Amino acid sequence: MDLNEVAIFVKVVQVGSFHQAAKQLDMPNSTVSAKVSSLEKRLGVTLLHRTTRKLQVTEAGQAFFNRSLNAIQELQGAEEEVTSNQGEPQGLLRITAPSALGSSLLPDVVAKCLSKYPKIQVELIFADRIVDLISEGVDLAIRAGELSDSSLVAKKLGVGYFAPFASASYLKNHGTPLHPKELREHSCLQFSPLGKEKWELVNKNKNKVTVSLSGRLIADDLNVIKDLVLAGEGIALLPTFICEMETKKNKLVRILPDWRSDVRPISFVYPPQKFVNPKLKAFMNLAIDDLKERLKDNEI
Structure with missing residues (x-):
């Protein structure tokens, strides 16, 4: 038995592609194909149907994959159990x-x-x-x-969770909202995955409020929105963990501190x-x- 052939076949089925398997195994496509062909020849069955667009596992191939995957995982586990206590991770x-x-x-x-x-x-x-x-x-x-x-x-x-943030310069020029509904009077920069038309906020008492928006800018990149907030272009809902450094340096201010998105x-x-x-x-x-x-x- 050539365990290398079996391991290569398992990888091909897992990723659904000879090319991707070769890439992950760091070997030529031709080697991967040859190893699977050699395995099929030794077993005397077709394990994979190959076309230019699709790779299909045969019934025999699926059965062999299921058993082989368990065996490969057991071997990997045995190796990792032995090596985990020897030397440094690498x-x-x-x-x-x-x-x-x-x-x-x-x-x-x-x-x-x-x-x-x-x-x-x-x-x-x-x-x-x-x-x-x-x-x-x-x-x-x-x-x-x-x-x-x-x-x-x-x-x-x-x-x-997301919370409303603005720059000190924006708040100086436009004032600080004291309730979520006052956000309608401000320039709100919208992160499109959160919704393009409204923000939904909740407070510690589980009270919820929906704020309809008509912001001038919508983007699907949080880092872009954060940069625009830092530039004083408006208020945005941002994850608190991406604002830690700027908040400590007073470059960003968390407003409406009793309100945030769902956790x-x-x-x-x-x-x-x-x-x-x-x-x-x-x-x-x-x-x-x-x-x-x-x-x-x-x-x-």
């Missing part, structure tokens, strides 16, 4: 997060990880889409909101594994306490 760690979330929360903890573990390399993938961790070969994600994929492992870090959980998410990979375990152990402190629900 290898490439691929982490993904939404752009604003990742750029705010990850730089400090990644720097600490690189300093403490010189044999670990980190690749950060900031993407405002749901990255398929398995098919794209990603070790860890930071995600906000309730998780829809129950097959993944989640470790809650804390919570995040959403923020979690580490990673594919299930019997024994957590040493590099992943090392990073999470290093990062969890720091991120939990930053994501505490210590305001209303």
Whole structure:
């Protein structure tokens, strides 16, 4: 039995593509194709139907994949169990997060990880889409909101929410609203995923208010909106964790402090594994306490 052939076949099925499998395994497409063909020849069955547009797993291929996947995971778990207590963590760690979330929360903890573990390399993938961790070969994600994929492992870090922020210069020139309904009289910069026509805010007594907006600017990038708020162009709902530094330096002011958006959980998410990979375990152990402190629900 050639376990390398089996492992390559499992990867091809997982990612649904010879090209993507070759990319993740860092080998030529021709090698991946040849290994799968060799496996089919040895088994005497067709495992995959190949066309220019689609890869289809045969019934025999699905059965072989199911059993092989379990075997590969057991072997990986055995290796990780043995190596987790030997030497220092090493290898490439691929982490993904939404752009604003990742750029705010990850730089400090990644720097600490690189300093403490010189044999670990980190690749950060900031993407405002749901990255398929398995098919794209990603070790860890930071995600906000309730998780829809129950097959993944989640470790809650804390919570995040949006609150209204403005620059001191804007408030000096236009005044400070004292109730959410007064926002209608101001220039509100809207983050389109939150809604283009209204903001929904809640206070500590669970009272809710809906504010209709007719802002002059709508964008789908939180960092752009934040820059415009800093430039004095208006008021925006922003995640509190991306405004920490500017708030401390009085560049941004949180207004209407009794009001905010609904709270959403923020979690580490990673594919299930019997024994957590040493590099992943090392990073999470290093990062969890720091991120939990930053994501505490210590305001209303």
